[in-house]
Amino acid sequence: MPPKKELQKTDLPVMLTISKVIPEAKNHKTLFFNHKLDVKPGQFIKLWIPGVDSKPFAVSFHKKGSFAVTFQIIGKFTKALSKVKAGDIVGLFGPYGNSFSAKKNAVVVGGGCGMASLSNLIDRLKNPVIINGARSKDYILFRNRYKSAIIATDDGSSGKKAFTTDILKELLQKRKYSIVYTCGPEIMMKKVLDICNKYKVNCEASLERYMSCGFGICGKCAINDKLVCQDGPVFNSKQLSKMTEFGNFHRLKSGRKVKF
Numbered sequence: 001m002p003p004k005k006e007l008q009k010t011d012l013p014v015m016l017t018i019s020k021v022i023p024e025a026k027n028h029k030t031l032f033f034n035h036k037l038d039v040k041p042g043q044f045i046k047l048w049i050p051g052v053d054s055k056p057f058a059v060s061f062h063k064k065g066s067f068a069v070t071f072q073i074i075g076k077f078t079k080a081l082s083k084v085k086a087g088d089i090v091g092l093f094g095p096y097g098n099s100f101s102a103k104k105n106a107v108v109v110g111g112g113c114g115m116a117s118l119s120n121l122i123d124r125l126k127n128p129v130i131i132n133g134a135r136s137k138d139y140i141l142f143r144n145r146y147k148s149a150i151i152a153t154d155d156g157s158s159g160k161k162a163f164t165t166d167i168l169k170e171l172l173q174k175r176k177y178s179i180v181y182t183c184g185p186e187i188m189m190k191k192v193l194d195i196c197n198k199y200k201v202n203c204e205a206s207l208e209r210y211m212s213c214g215f216g217i218c219g220k221c222a223i224n225d226k227l228v229c230q231d232g233p234v235f236n237s238k239q240l241s242k243m244t245e246f247g248n249f250h251r252l253k254s255g256r257k258v259k260f
Contacts, residue, residue: 013048013054013091013092013093014035014091014092014093015089015090015091015092016033016035016089016090016091016092017033017034017087017088017089018031018032018033018084018085018086018087018088018089018090019032019033019034019066019086020032020086021084021085021086024070024141024142025134025138025139025140025141026138026139027072027073027074027139028070028071028072028073028113028139028141029070029071029073029081029082030060030061030068030069030070030071031068031069031071031081031084031090032061032066032067032068033066033067033068033069033092034065034066035065035066035067035092036064036065036066037059037062037067037095038095039059039062039067039094039095039120040095040099040100041099041100041102041120041121041123041124042058042097042098042099042100042117042120042121042206042233042234043059043094043095043096043097043098043099043233044056044057044058044059044094044095044096044097044117044214044233045057045059045069045092045093045094045095045096046092046093046094046096046214047069047081047090047091047092047093048090048091048092048093049077049080049081049084049090049091050091052076052077052080053076053077054077054091054093054214055077055078055081055211056096056211056214056229057069057070057071057116058070058116058117058120058183058206059095059120060116060117060119060120061119061120062120062123069116070113070116070119070141071113071116072112072113093214094214096214096215096229097228097229097230097232097233097234098231098232098233098234099234100121100181100204100206100234101179101204102121102124102125103178103179104125104126104178105177105178105179106125106128106129106177106178106179106180106181107128107129107130107131107168107171107172107177107179107180107181108121108122108125108128108129108130108131108180108181108182109131109133109164109165109168109180109181109182109184109188109192110130110131110132110133110141110164110182110183110184111133111134111164111182111183111184111185111188111189112133112134112135112139112141112184112185113141113184114182114183114184114185114206114208115132115141115142115183115184116141117183117206117208117233118181118182118183118206119142119145119146121181122146128181129150129171129177130146130148130149130150131149131150131152131164131167131168131171132146132149132150132151132152132159132164133151133152133153133163133164133184133188134151134152134153134154134158135153135154135155136153136154136155136157136158137153137157137158138157140153140158150167152164152166152167163188163191164184164188164192165188165191165192165195168180168192168195169195172195172196172199172201173199176201177201178201178202179201179202179203179204180192180196180201180202180203180204181203181204181205181206182203182204182205182206183205183206183208186207186208186246186247186250186260187247187260189205189207189246189247190246190247190248191247192205193205193237193240193241193246193247196237197237197241202236202237203236203237203240204234204235204236204237205234205235205240206232206233206234207223207228207232207233207234207235207246208228208233209221209222209223209228209233209250209251210250210251210252210253211228211229212253213229214229215229215230216229216230218255219255220251220253220255221251222251222255223243223245223246224242224243224244224245224246226239226243245257247260248260
């Protein structure tokens with residue numbers, strides 16, 4: 001019998017019924033499923049809408065016997081996904097990829113929808129410092145869920161008018177932390193890495209690159225010699241520091257490499 005990991009990469013999805021749909025921040029929704037999922041913080045799944053497509057998503061809530069996915073409505077697939085309701089059925093592939101290390105004395109830096117990739121990790125950490133960044137108050141994810149989070153908005157409409165990286169720098173200047181976890185816009189994560197390297201703090205980042213297949217065939221999620229779907233999506237400081245494309249280049253749906 002092949003190992004469990006290979007069984008998860010079958011072409012046959014598990015068909016799940018959506019138990020609940022709730023609105024989150026502006027243009028964001030969360031879908032809940034009553035289904036037992038063996039997933040670690042940082043891993044991703046793929047959801048399939050028959051006749052539309054399948055796309056990768058982070059697991060934003062995870063408890064025994066249930067999980068949820070939080071997404072931003074930005075393209076054809078997510079627009080279709082935003083129209084589903086409780087009782088509708090979608091397909092599930094995965095989980096795939098590696099996971100965060102989940103260490104103590106941590107800082108978590110989330111930008112925009114990147115908080116969805118970090119929330120499952122936050123729930124397993126012991127009193128992490130959370131920096132939750134968004135363009136404005138309307139786009140802040142999980143404000144009530146993580147009430148102790150330091151809020152940073154570009155326009156100053158909520159919390160501090162600052163970038164998440166400004167706040168991170170202030171924190172690392174005052175105290176020594178064991179690790180920094182981050183997910184969000186890649187340019188933000190590159191700045192997080194640079195700050196962590198300066199203050200000699202370990203960093204793990206969950207990269208969000210365009211994925212078509214999700215298991216290493218199409219190559220569209222490549223970054224230097226790594227595939228985010230296979231080698232990631234989580235990478236550590238040592239790996240990230242060697243990636244010359246990190247924060248500088250990304251790939252389009254066609255696979256063509258372009259500058260940010």
